Amino acid sequence: MDINWKEFGLVALFGAVGGALSLVYSLTVGNPPVISPLPWGIFAYTFLGAASGPLGVYLIAKTDTQRHAIHCLMFAAACGFSWAPILDGTSGLGREQ
Numbered sequence: 001m002d003i004n005w006k007e008f009g010l011v012a013l014f015g016a017v018g019g020a021l022s023l024v025y026s027l028t029v030g031n032p033p034v035i036s037p038l039p040w041g042i043f044a045y046t047f048l049g050a051a052s053g054p055l056g057v058y059l060i061a062k063t064d065t066q067r068h069a070i071h072c073l074m075f076a077a078a079c080g081f082s083w084a085p086i087l088d089g090t091s092g093l094g095r096e097q
Helices: 005-028 038-060 069-081 083-096
Strands: none
Touching (some): 005 038, 005 069, 038 069, 038 083, 069 083
């Protein structure tokens, strides 16, 4: 299996953007961030989003990245935005097999 690292990096980048937007959203609506203080929260939300993007795109949805490139990147951002359910969902995949 040949890995396209440029594509993987873009998916992770869009996931990181989604994670950062998740922090901005939680601060905007008045919910306290899950991870605080804020400097650590920025790093953690971005990192968790960057991890959730590829997990959601490649492991959960098994998206055809060649035919649906824009959809893939937007889905990666959505996975990064909702990083907690994505990480919870992928943790159960290993136990089912």
